Amino acid sequence: MRRYVWVIGSVVASWGVAAAAGQDEAAERESLLARANAAVAAAAARVENDPSRPVFHILPAAGWLNDPNGLLRHDGWYHVFFQHNPYGDEWGHMHWGHVRSRDLVRWERLPIALWPTKSLGEDHVFSGSAVVRKDGTPMLFYTSISGHRPPEQWAAIPEDADLVTWRKHPSNPILTESIHGGSRIYEWRDPYVFRHGEATYLVCGGNLNASQGGQGAVFLYRADDDTLTKWSYRGVVFTHPDPEVKNVECPILFPLDGRFVLITSQGQPVDWFVGEFDPETPSFTPTARGKIDDGQVYAPSVLVEGVERPILFGWINGVPSGKGWRHCLTLPRQLSIGRLDGRLKQMPYTQLRELIDADLPDRHLFRDSIEGRELLGPEWSGDSLWLQVSLDPGKARAVGLDLLVSDDGTGGVPIRFDGRSLEVAGTKAEVPLQPGESLHLAIYLDRSILEVVSLRGEAASIAGTNTPADGSAWISRVVDFDPARTRVALRAEGGSSGRIEIRHAYRMKPAWVTGR
Numbered sequence: 001m002r003r004y005v006w007v008i009g010s011v012v013a014s015w016g017v018a019a020a021a022g023q024d025e026a027a028e029r030e031s032l033l034a035r036a037n038a039a040v041a042a043a044a045a046r047v048e049n050d051p052s053r054p055v056f057h058i059l060p061a062a063g064w065l066n067d068p069n070g071l072l073r074h075d076g077w078y079h080v081f082f083q084h085n086p087y088g089d090e091w092g093h094m095h096w097g098h099v100r101s102r103d104l105v106r107w108e109r110l111p112i113a114l115w116p117t118k119s120l121g122e123d124h125v126f127s128g129s130a131v132v133r134k135d136g137t138p139m140l141f142y143t144s145i146s147g148h149r150p151p152e153q154w155a156a157i158p159e160d161a162d163l164v165t166w167r168k169h170p171s172n173p174i175l176t177e178s179i180h181g182g183s184r185i186y187e188w189r190d191p192y193v194f195r196h197g198e199a200t201y202l203v204c205g206g207n208l209n210a211s212q213g214g215q216g217a218v219f220l221y222r223a224d225d226d227t228l229t230k231w232s233y234r235g236v237v238f239t240h241p242d243p244e245v246k247n248v249e250c251p252i253l254f255p256l257d258g259r260f261v262l263i264t265s266q267g268q269p270v271d272w273f274v275g276e277f278d279p280e281t282p283s284f285t286p287t288a289r290g291k292i293d294d295g296q297v298y299a300p301s302v303l304v305e306g307v308e309r310p311i312l313f314g315w316i317n318g319v320p321s322g323k324g325w326r327h328c329l330t331l332p333r334q335l336s337i338g339r340l341d342g343r344l345k346q347m348p349y350t351q352l353r354e355l356i357d358a359d360l361p362d363r364h365l366f367r368d369s370i371e372g373r374e375l376l377g378p379e380w381s382g383d384s385l386w387l388q389v390s391l392d393p394g395k396a397r398a399v400g401l402d403l404l405v406s407d408d409g410t411g412g413v414p415i416r417f418d419g420r421s422l423e424v425a426g427t428k429a430e431v432p433l434q435p436g437e438s439l440h441l442a443i444y445l446d447r448s449i450l451e452v453v454s455l456r457g458e459a460a461s462i463a464g465t466n467t468p469a470d471g472s473a474w475i476s477r478v479v480d481f482d483p484a485r486t487r488v489a490l491r492a493e494g495g496s497s498g499r500i501e502i503r504h505a506y507r508m509k510p511a512w513v514t515g516r
């Protein structure tokens, strides 16, 4: 009897403590987020009219952005979170910013979703991912960083149906480094959750054997049950093959077209590997390898569930400091594996056409013997453009076009093709062509952000050609922007036999359903 009373008493008492802790946590969340959101709102007023700020790429209203995190589809909405410093345009005070969309191209900003819980010693909420549990509850996973302890993997769950308000999971920490038994993993972070068969897995990046100079590796865990709060360590699933790679960040592992894809961020450019995944060994064995982007893209993430095909977003870095906003995400890229060459293909997401400004006419131009430089008329000018272009140097050394040219025809950002390599604002990617084949490009200019993708082989066949599969290359760059320079010029170097066709030239609308 006495014991019974003690048990009841302690249950009531611990429930009381938990409720009080819950209230304290909620109060702390309210005050930290109110401060962070107010800081962004105050800075937003200043950056709003910066003409160099992109309008159809995802970025917060102000402040710093890095990696995309926690891509998720729930209740007809796509949610994208991202590493965000609300307090300035430098890295620091990592929170998770939040936007949502019905179609992955038109976005609405939501309040900041995740904050470092200071009372629990958190300094930063680092990168991570999202999963919708079997019971329908979305769950965010991230690396909790504290100056007082090694990194831990934590989770958060929503408090409302719109996924606006989140709370830290009561079972945190979900994974601590003790899960590895004796072995020590350095820089252990960036949990990415994926499903395979009936099981749910998670990979983290890090660095093995730091005492011997380190080795970038990917570590695999399996959920013990559907609550996703208990996990078992399975082992090292992948060691980066390049000896100079000492650390892997943001590993992304997911099934695609009967194979598996592993993306590793170990410095720019980011690598992709297509291969076989065996959760039992465990091992990931690559059969093909390439780069996600030859330009300024890092730490991409991939949305796999709730979409027809996986969708990738990356972080475009390289925006200078001092503007009150800094960096943005890439446009969404739809992923597939080439049937003929087994390589990863990244196509611009088809719904981007929803951003075309229908009030302005689509334009077409064909020149079959470009000589020198030709400044196109003002009707071609723009700072938010989508151009579909075909380039064929013929016997000329190179052909291409310049964007953001001034009215007197000087300056501009060059896009140039010499028959082997594509060059965008000085960054090169190899795109060797078969004799007689033209290079098809999709060019997205969004003020100071430029993304160029070569659509070759299977991808180009969508545009009506029938060439064999040979991969696609992306170059995303931050470029100098001056609102007075918005003209387009064509050019050829070393001969006049080059051909340039602008098959479509669209002006793009802002992606923001509300605000800017």
Ligand code: FRU
Residues within 6 Å of the ligand: 066, 067, 083, 094, 126, 127, 128, 143, 189, 190, 249, 250, 298, 299
């Ligand atoms: C990659 C990265 C991640 C980390 C996050 C911190 O850019 O360094 O490894 O979780 O950014 O902002």
